[in-house]
Amino acid sequence: MSLLSDLDRQALSRCYDLALKSYEEGGLPIGSVLTRGSAILAEGHNRRVQQGNPILHGEMDALQAAGRQKSYADVTLYTSLSPCMMCAGTIVQFGIPRVVIADATSFGGNEQFLRDRGIEVIVAEDPRCLALMQRLFAERPALWNEDIAEDHCSGAGA
């Protein structure tokens, strides 16, 4: 955890709060925060259930909330769960140089895709975020499979 600054820890904690809020609304427990320099730029959480919107993963919701930006060169993206291929592709396309992931155990696999494209990726393995995803797998497995477009009902995701 030594790579994490105070702002990193604050932003990761906020990702957890947003994830928990979304889960308590009946949705998927994945939250995301964007920072620019020392300030929070925007935040979001998965809204598949809340808005019936499959593209609003946590990271996408935060990027939508940030609105139009001239550049993302000084932006860090924090997420409670490791980015799927949609969100990883978006991070590359937008030129976001730094990604801090709370939980890459419950779901992952695109960290190297990001690193291969020059993006700094830090995995914090936050136990609260991990535990919340394990609750999702146990309590709402079909919703999770829908969110990662898995057309079956196994427990944990790909």
Place this chain on the structure above:
Amino acid sequence: MSLLSDLDRQALSRCYDLALKSYEEGGLPIGSVLTRGSAILAEGHNRRVQQGNPILHGEMDALQAAGRQKSYADVTLYTSLSPCMMCAGTIVQFGIPRVVIADATSFGGNEQFLRDRGIEVIVAEDPRCLALMQRLFAERPALWNEDIAEDHCSGAGA
């Protein structure tokens, strides 16, 4: 063009209409259509300008309009312009098996990324869509650079 069915041609023509509509609204001229079997499932166009929303590329707008889907296994995605890394990542994540691109000359580079992941990619090179992108490069270069997150003002995109 021999790989294109009547539905393919109809959907590509609709992509152009949506792209033109968006351009006439002051936005980016990129449209997208989703089909399932022989029917149009949803359609969309870039809404960066219209909604101040950087994640709503044409393809993302169509996927948002389609709402929650159990599976994309029988969906074809049509787009007036070759998918950027955000949209290509989304196509992979959602498990869309077939993509038909009107114009891969004005912008491109992710066709092989899609093919490497088992997705059928057809490039139609529709002259109307290509001409509309050339108008964008000539008339609104800064807007185009913003849309592909290029932090400078050269003419055509990466």
